[in-house]
Amino acid sequence: VISRLRWMERVLGPALGEAVRKAGGIPLRPMTAQALQMGDECHNRNVAATSLFIREITPHLLAGGASKKKVSEIVRFISGNNHFFLNLSMAACKAATDTTLGFPGSTLVSAMARNGTEIGIRVAGLGERWFTAPAGNPVGLFFSGFGQEDANPDLGDSTVSEVAGIGGFAMAGAPAIVQFIGGKPADALRYTLEMGEICVASHPLYRMPALDFAGTPVGIDVLKVVASRITPVINTGIAHRQPGIGQVGAGILRAPVEIFDAALDAFLVSTARPPA
Amino acid sequence: VISRLRWMERVLGPALGEAVRKAGGIPLRPMTAQALQMGDECHNRNVAATSLFIREITPHLLAGGASKKKVSEIVRFISGNNHFFLNLSMAACKAATDTTLGFPGSTLVSAMARNGTEIGIRVAGLGERWFTAPAGNPVGLFFSGFGQEDANPDLGDSTVSEVAGIGGFAMAGAPAIVQFIGGKPADALRYTLEMGEICVASHPLYRMPALDFAGTPVGIDVLKVVASRITPVINTGIAHRQPGIGQVGAGILRAPVEIFDAALDAFLVSTARPPA
Numbered sequence: 001v002i003s004r005l006r007w008m009e010r011v012l013g014p015a016l017g018e019a020v021r022k023a024g025g026i027p028l029r030p031m032t033a034q035a036l037q038m039g040d041e042c043h044n045r046n047v048a049a050t051s052l053f054i055r056e057i058t059p060h061l062l063a064g065g066a067s068k069k070k071v072s073e074i075v076r077f078i079s080g081n082n083h084f085f086l087n088l089s090m091a092a093c094k095a096a097t098d099t100t101l102g103f104p105g106s107t108l109v110s111a112m113a114r115n116g117t118e119i120g121i122r123v124a125g126l127g128e129r130w131f132t133a134p135a136g137n138p139v140g141l142f143f144s145g146f147g148q149e150d151a152n153p154d155l156g157d158s159t160v161s162e163v164a165g166i167g168g169f170a171m172a173g174a175p176a177i178v179q180f181i182g183g184k185p186a187d188a189l190r191y192t193l194e195m196g197e198i199c200v201a202s203h204p205l206y207r208m209p210a211l212d213f214a215g216t217p218v219g220i221d222v223l224k225v226v227a228s229r230i231t232p233v234i235n236t237g238i239a240h241r242q243p244g245i246g247q248v249g250a251g252i253l254r255a256p257v258e259i260f261d262a263a264l265d266a267f268l269v270s271t272a273r274p275p276a
Numbered sequence: 277v278i279s280r281l282r283w284m285e286r287v288l289g290p291a292l293g294e295a296v297r298k299a300g301g302i303p304l305r306p307m308t309a310q311a312l313q314m315g316d317e318c319h320n321r322n323v324a325a326t327s328l329f330i331r332e333i334t335p336h337l338l339a340g341g342a343s344k345k346k347v348s349e350i351v352r353f354i355s356g357n358n359h360f361f362l363n364l365s366m367a368a369c370k371a372a373t374d375t376t377l378g379f380p381g382s383t384l385v386s387a388m389a390r391n392g393t394e395i396g397i398r399v400a401g402l403g404e405r406w407f408t409a410p411a412g413n414p415v416g417l418f419f420s421g422f423g424q425e426d427a428n429p430d431l432g433d434s435t436v437s438e439v440a441g442i443g444g445f446a447m448a449g450a451p452a453i454v455q456f457i458g459g460k461p462a463d464a465l466r467y468t469l470e471m472g473e474i475c476v477a478s479h480p481l482y483r484m485p486a487l488d489f490a491g492t493p494v495g496i497d498v499l500k501v502v503a504s505r506i507t508p509v510i511n512t513g514i515a516h517r518q519p520g521i522g523q524v525g526a527g528i529l530r531a532p533v534e535i536f537d538a539a540l541d542a543f544l545v546s547t548a549r550p551p552a
Contacts, residue, residue, distance in 0.1 A: 039315050047314065062348040176489075
């Protein structure tokens, strides 16, 4: 891990940085939109988005100072991990969803994250306060030699994907994802339709061919979750509960309804008028 | 056109040839199988397959003699045409389907092609004879400024895709194709299911998530076409009827039933016993 991080610091980072600057920035939103038409949901399946990124960045890498050998190393590294795009996508989702934070009176979910112990949400109209509950245990498929007893409770920042209308919310665009996380292609359609019940909008750019090019559900509304008891579906990787082993599977879980109940309670308190 | 062909001869061809040899060959069948899980049907939609090819070939291009500048030119050229993979795929399909030609007693279609005037098929058990009829006119979507009156009758060798079980036969894996050729995503599913009626097998590697990972229908049987009157669906580009203008749209058409009737007649004649 450490030698790879050093290589990222010394080779990958500087070359990618130079390439992105030479390109004048690489717009990630159209790339995500295109990948959703190519079977990715851009959380647990990123093969299309990673491929599109390689196509886009390679000529800019070649225009920079890195040698052919270094560019080859970089392309092989990115190509060697079909989840590479998730690193970029999470940052893009964070940049988008953070714009909702602090919007007065809004019950939109601005952030959702897990740390292996707790899961929490932040709500647009409630500032930077987190509403938390114990992290759940994903159900899914395990890599060979591992099973449910090895799984750590859910962790990571990648649920920013679901907050931004991709990942579990865009599964209808990614029927092949079920080979990685379990279930049938029809489940993928069902999850997306269900998430439409708790969202305020359809994404104008992120469209799913299998649903006649409907936009992905986006903008989780605390009010809708509390009223329907439908909670966000999260596509997630499963980490081993012991450090140093890493990912052992992938699956699905739901955010617990308590954190939405708690957020609504806080909202009612914050907006309650003093007694007359 | 001529200057581009010269560039292909002088730059693209030698560099790609060197890269493919350095790679020890690039297997196209797994790439096609993967692309079918990424929304391509690999005839009129090749964005995923072209992206996967760029990922695969770039490190080998970089290991060859071409300069960074030339590699960049090549990657930009391939990346600039989402149909690039079709050039490779057609050759792979031809290599696969030609193996059936000359198989005694077989009513499998070994080849199907159009030349702008006629469409023809060859049948496994009937050697190299072509059974032909006038080429049809595709119905589809036209590029801005063009319409049905500009369309040349259907032409090209790319129907080898359908013979090999991709293209129109794999449309269920490519719902977004309807944005390019017309129709609704449900039509894409319907075409594939219908093609199952005239084929002898499901492809063991080419699987479609939207149909619970069923294999694409493959192996058009003259007997099944004649009996059902269902004829192969072809995804096609539409060329302008005047030379020098090029592609003006994309669409769908059906092979005419007469060429299958004629092939069966020839079969019956060729296998008829002399009168006792």
